[in-house]
Amino acid sequence: MATGAPEFEAVVLAAGAGRRFGGGKLLAPWAGGALLDGALAAAFAAPVRRVIVVTGADGEQVGAAARAFAVRLGAQDRLLVVHAADHDEGMGASLRRAAAVLPADCAGAFVFLGDMPRVPHGVLESLARAVRAGAPAAAPVFEGQRGHPALIGPALLPQLLTLQGDAGARAILKDLGQRLALVQAPDDGVLFDVDQPGDLSR
Incomplete structure (x- = not known):
């Protein structure tokens, strides 16, 4: 995007301990790589300038996995890992950390969850179009259920700095009502997440 127009950023939340999984969830084997790779692939496929990965538990290992994925993609210059x-x-806490490094000219932030490896890449540009057209935020839906990733528009980004607890971006989206742009997703990848080891084979 060399237009000089404000650009989107992607945030991948990869800080959780995965306690229900038994730990080490984001590094678990998935489709020939690590579970985290699926979320990273979607984030890099989005129309974004940069991908910000927020680590926490297993921070060094998760950060190394993210860097290795970016190198394989030839996109290491577009990756920022923060703890x-x-x-x-x-x-x-993760969203506050990501918001602290978003550039002032950011056109909006996609929020991906590290344990959602099957986000359909085809929905990402549609979310971007909705926010470029003036929606304060956009989210995908499949069979009536709202999923991920959400795209938070620029006017709402300062609210990321005030988030508390574990509600994530839901706390921002719930007040939008009809102003939240809903984009139909092609499959249930916008809903599928991995909580327990058995989910890996679903």
Whole structure:
């Protein structure tokens, strides 16, 4: 994007301990790589300038996995890994950490979850179009259920700095009502996440 127009950024939340999984969830084997690779692939496929990965538990290993993926993609110059020291608080801490490094000219931030490896890449440009057209935020839906990633528009980005607890971006989106742009997703990858080892084979 060499237009000089404000650009989107992607945030991948990869700080959780994966306690229900038994630990080490984001590094678990998935489709020939690590579970985290699926979320990273979607983030790099989005129309974004940069991908910000927020680590917490297993921070060094998760950061190394993210860097290795970016190198394989030839996109290491588009990756920023940051650590949320207070990650035990929940997703709010990770989003605050990411928001602190978003550039002032950011056109919006995609928020990906590290344990969602099957996000359909085809929905990402549609989310971007909705926010470029003026929606304050956009999210995908499949069979009536809202999924991920959400795209938070520029007017709402300052709210990321105030988030607490584990509600994540939901706390921002819930007040939008009809102003939240809903984009139909082609499959249930916008809903599928991995909580327990058995989910890996679903």
